[in-house]
Amino acid sequence: MRIRIRFRMLYLVARAGSHQLQSKYMESIVDTKGVEITWCGHATFRLTTLGHTFYIDPFLKDNPACPAEEKEPKPASFVLVTHGHSDHMADVLQTARDPKTKVVGIIELNHWLVAQGLKPEQSVAINIGGTVELAGTRVTMTPAVHSSGIEDGGAMVYGGDAASFVMEFAEGLTVFHAGDTTVFGDMGLIADLYHPDIAMLPIGGWYTMGPREAALAAKLLRVKVVIPMHFGTWPVLVGTPEQLEHHLEGSGIAVLRLQPGRTVGA
Ligand SMILES: [Zn+2]
Numbered sequence: 001m002r003i004r005i006r007f008r009m010l011y012l013v014a015r016a017g018s019h020q021l022q023s024k025y026m027e028s029i030v031d032t033k034g035v036e037i038t039w040c041g042h043a044t045f046r047l048t049t050l051g052h053t054f055y056i057d058p059f060l061k062d063n064p065a066c067p068a069e070e071k072e073p074k075p076a077s078f079v080l081v082t083h084g085h086s087d088h089m090a091d092v093l094q095t096a097r098d099p100k101t102k103v104v105g106i107i108e109l110n111h112w113l114v115a116q117g118l119k120p121e122q123s124v125a126i127n128i129g130g131t132v133e134l135a136g137t138r139v140t141m142t143p144a145v146h147s148s149g150i151e152d153g154g155a156m157v158y159g160g161d162a163a164s165f166v167m168e169f170a171e172g173l174t175v176f177h178a179g180d181t182t183v184f185g186d187m188g189l190i191a192d193l194y195h196p197d198i199a200m201l202p203i204g205g206w207y208t209m210g211p212r213e214a215a216l217a218a219k220l221l222r223v224k225v226v227i228p229m230h231f232g233t234w235p236v237l238v239g240t241p242e243q244l245e246h247h248l249e250g251s252g253i254a255v256l257r258l259q260p261g262r263t264v265g266a
Helices: 007-015 019-029 107-115 187-194 211-221 241-248
Strands: 036-041 044-049 052-056 078-080 102-106 123-126 131-134 137-143 149-152 155-158 163-168 174-177 198-202 225-229
Touching: 036 225, 102 107, 102 131, 102 137, 102 163, 107 123, 107 149, 123 131, 163 187, 174 187, 187 211, 198 211, 211 225, 211 241, 225 241
Parallel strands: 052 078, 078 102, 102 123, 174 198, 198 225
Antiparallel strands: 036 044, 044 052, 131 137, 137 163, 149 155, 163 174
């Protein structure tokens, strides 16, 4: 077990009935091995390690769940995009405004981004199963069961397949960001291959899996910690972290409830 959780103390805190206290306690005991993980709301995360910042699915300015201090993207070395829906890539070009910033996405998606003004040398266009090493972090594109059209004027343009990402940091932490997906059996292959420690999983339902499916996903992925995401942003995204915790009871998998704007590992 690479993530250190004091379950006995967590149980006592949970019994105290304060979700806020529980969240603070979880934040303090999850060992991210020096990687700072900030949830910007919805599916957007910023991870910083060894002087490099990664954004995953930057959706900031029009993201109702994004706090004011995160609306403007911080300087970033890398941007990872799981798929072409606007709630995952509305702010990719703004986040990659520095021509040194690289954008990792599936080939069709990156082709479209280059047509919109991303410089070709900024594009790291890969496909599912491919791994790139970015400043010491190995990033692998993995599957998602979802769609990926891109709204382009009045049309919906083909954006390639929807994806997820595994990030293997040099410090020894491995993170899985599921993108938008439902649970699928091959999450077991992701566990076999990459041994993720932490998974960011959508739980809102409607467009993605909900808490029941996400609990099974966490078990298939064999992670120690789940950070729930993609819930509450709009009224149809009804799944809650409490429901996820209920479905994970007895599994030994902890739910880390970050508030938008909160950082763990700082
Ligand atoms: Zn989405």
